[in-house]
Amino acid sequence: MVKKALISVLFALFVLPFGYLLLLSFAGTWRYPTVLPTEWTWQHWTQLAGSGNWANSAMLSLLLASLVAFLSTVTGFLTAKVLSAHSKRHWWTILAYLPFAFSPVIYAHCLKFFFHYFALSGAFQGVLIAQFFLCYPFAFLFFIHHFDPAMQAMEDLTYTLGGKPKDAFWKVLIPMSKLALLICFFQTFLISWFEYGLSSVIGLGQVRTLTIAVYQYIGESNQFVAALASCLIALPPLLLLWFNQRFVFRQSTV
């Protein structure tokens, strides 16, 4: 009974913010101290359906997050593989933590000059590279612990069984890392999807991702449209969560 009540409370706590945002996106007016909006409207949603800006922002975010996640996961995996056997592995790991020592906005301001210099400010490629600077060390740190002595032993065993390095890589390391690769891709996708600080400073507001759009509406005190944008932002992560539960988690527990 207590367990059920606790689960219900936790479920409510999890769902409440999403329910609240959804409610706000249908609100016409809502003034304190009324509990519910006094006026309801489809206007924000119909505007969304008729506006190309939203679709563009959503597509831009999707493209950006997918590219950043793919690049970071692949490069993070490869460099972690190489550096896991390096005698200075410990120092490389410490270096990879550095980007997380700053707040993303400060980090972006430190890098700003170089992006200006290479004419990458305000460009899609610039934001892509800036987000990569954040996601790549994350992926590296994720995989450096994945390549442990047991993994090395598997690789060595493949060699003594007659395998070449490409056999060890494609027939052993990649299949054994499939789940880790998928999880890292999801996580870097989410980091990129929700990233605001670097995108706003390097993108100069010209690369209008969904997160940038939400902050713009919040800045304009348009709380209802901001709520609608937040609902859209939450959608892909929720889909990823569902996908994780449905396929990845099941696969890992079989």
Added chain:
Amino acid sequence: MRMPFLSVKNIEKHFGQTAVLNGVSFDMEAKQTLAILGRSGCGKTTLLKIMAGLMAGEGEISLNGDSIHHLPPQARGIVYLYQEALLFPHLSVFENVAFGLRLRKTSSSEVQNQTEKMLVDLGLKEHGRKMPDELSGGQKQRVAFGRALIIQPRLLLLDEPFGALDVETRAQMQFFFQKVSQEQGITSVFVTHDLKESLLIGHQWGYMENGHLDIFNSIKSFSEDPRTGVRTEVDFWKKL
């Protein structure tokens, strides 16, 4: 003079200033097992890794008269077996055993025939379709043996292969190893912590201490060396 099947000469290895192997040398005949006994950290694993080509080291190793010291591990014909079975978790038992044959691009029918025969020899005929996590510790080690033996290695290196097994399974695996070694004429270097296991399995014995390896060609000479602990063991049982 007859040439030994395996000849290891003056193997040296340093980690920084620390010498791990100090001029290790020994010869072995084919179809024999050298059982090496020694405490943790004495350099046994390092020696096996250098022999397998998984670690660099100074010295000379030749197999059947051919120098193999400069060859990469995949060209040596030496399989290294670990304490853990290290089965590939994404492959079935059948595919684990067939792994070395697939690497050699053996024809499908030949892979099928040889792997099925090996599974019968291992007593695992019914388990071919299972995944590694569905097997017991002893069964996993059998699969690891099968995976190594199917490619007919020139030399098998075993690094405490039964160390993680319970007493009963360990005894079964010792019997299994002796049987398979005899039937297939395997030449092996078997590293163990266990005195009884070394006496049971070896044809030749070695005791390793501080990077030095002493070789004994008879149980008598091995037993008489106080470092091996045979005397202490015998005295213990006599006093009971």
